[in-house]
Amino acid sequence: MRIIVDAFGGDNAPLEVLRGCAMAVKEYGVDIIACGSEKTIREVCQKNRIPLDRISITDVEKVIPVEVDPTEVVKSYDDCTMAVGMKMLASGEGDAFVSAGSTGAIVVGASLFVKRIKGIKRAALATVIPSQDGCYMLLDMGANAECRPEMLVQFGIMGSAYMEHVLGIERPRVGIINIGTEENKGLELQIDAYRMMQHAPVNFVGNVEPRDLPFTKCDVAVADGFVGNVVLKLTEGLGSWFSKELKGILFQNAASKIGAVFLSKGVLSFKKKMDYTEYGGAPLMGISKPVIKAHGSSNAKAFKNAIRQAKEYTERGVIGEISDALAQLRANAADNRTEG
């Protein structure tokens, strides 16, 4: 398995990216193709004693800054590390692509260089969010601020394929994030998506209210990119606040410090559950080859896990499963037309 990596994407590039690559080589036995300035990569690796075994370098100087308009990745930045890596993926020089760079540029670049799966309207960023009984997949988490109902249906199909084939969940329950559970709740988008989702080849469980998301009332939660991004960021913010409060409770005075000693095991297991670096990156679903967006502030461990995710996404054939489900959706629609 050859994973192409944008060595200069993200807040902590290239050091943490390269560290993550070296860890992934060792743990998962993958080969890495790192796109970026060969001179800098060699210097950073030498200085920080990062082994370059099974890491080849494609020498690219230009890097696309996060503040640049995302569409520039196919215009004046079409020779940057991200663009070169995606073009290599498209031409078959690697099996998957991972970057912690600008989300917008990854979405635009992947859609134009790598192309979408036939029939997919728009690619969606999907992320796995910890919850009481495990986790659920949220999509779209921000690639498409505005969505049409058929896009939400496709998100359901894509998330379902991922949860079933990567995380091994049987008949994943798909829900629409909404402000009420009744089928007439929400805006036109949710009402129409509800109707259409009933004919999709997924295990549709209806609308899910945000208060039920942490209790895993569904395995795949679909929303437009605006609402999805709100859910993701509020979960991050509240998680970070509660962690701070917990720390405050444990270490506020001498008595509580004694108490903390007795609790360390439970606290550690909760911390691990909430740790985003455990979950890897966000697959850009709907693209015809595996593209993974790692968190912009990824450290080595998070980047390593994003590479693991790229490997699993590729090996488990998620993209083939999505294509099959889309074909079935079209067949269902044709049947409905014939019956009607």
Place this chain on the structure above:
Amino acid sequence: MRIIVDAFGGDNAPLEVLRGCAMAVKEYGVDIIACGSEKTIREVCQKNRIPLDRISITDVEKVIPVEVDPTEVVKSYDDCTMAVGMKMLASGEGDAFVSAGSTGAIVVGASLFVKRIKGIKRAALATVIPSQDGCYMLLDMGANAECRPEMLVQFGIMGSAYMEHVLGIERPRVGIINIGTEENKGLELQIDAYRMMQHAPVNFVGNVEPRDLPFTKCDVAVADGFVGNVVLKLTEGLGSWFSKELKGILFQNAASKIGAVFLSKGVLSFKKKMDYTEYGGAPLMGISKPVIKAHGSSNAKAFKNAIRQAKEYTERGVIGEISDALAQLRANAADNRTEG
């Protein structure tokens, strides 16, 4: 101060509502006008030893169920406890109105029986949400799923008046909930509201990302009712999950139970911070007289606090402040036209 109460609104009516009324009479020295079946109220109070001092009863038999279409409150249910209470408020027989009944019916009823403040496009449900350094006000939390940008500006003005005059926060910081902080982020709604908010008589601090809400980056957070409802319900859900996790950590085994003893003070203070019953109800802002929506599942304490909120909202003259700010907004707009 005479508070009109819908004695038959909410999951725990009339018992918990009446208990809350009796507690409010004792603690805040208010007079209560309870709308509902006089026979049932007298029976429930006698059976549960709830004193009826300073509580008068307006005998109304009909109650609007939560599942009925909200507009029915002004049609076939215009003689229900909620409708009668609001009409009494409109005609000056009381100073404020509190109900734990159907949110939709309260919004429709208040807008049509009590009327909006002159110039206000739509009433908004506002709620105070706990955060790291205290709390912030979120509006709209669900009265208007779809909004126009000028409505978001009015929400900012109304929330600002509340936070300044009821909670005593000087120059409350108003933010727009958005998926990025830059002024060109989000949908047309957020982009246009950003531009218009700059000319409003509020301390506008720009867009606020959901991950910063728990860290009180603003005192008033505005959003359309769909996004506001998502923020409210996800906060509730995650709060409830984290409380359970904390309990699990504290009581999972003998060692942790020992630890828990040393921590009880910190845990209690956090629990109090997160307790929605402390914060009372949600004012329906933009209505020309004080209308408070209590949580549907209010217990006596929550209902008592909703009455306290009604009292404070009335005494501090929030409605007058909103009117003044709207006049200033119109003057600013006129100035801009003259300059432009």
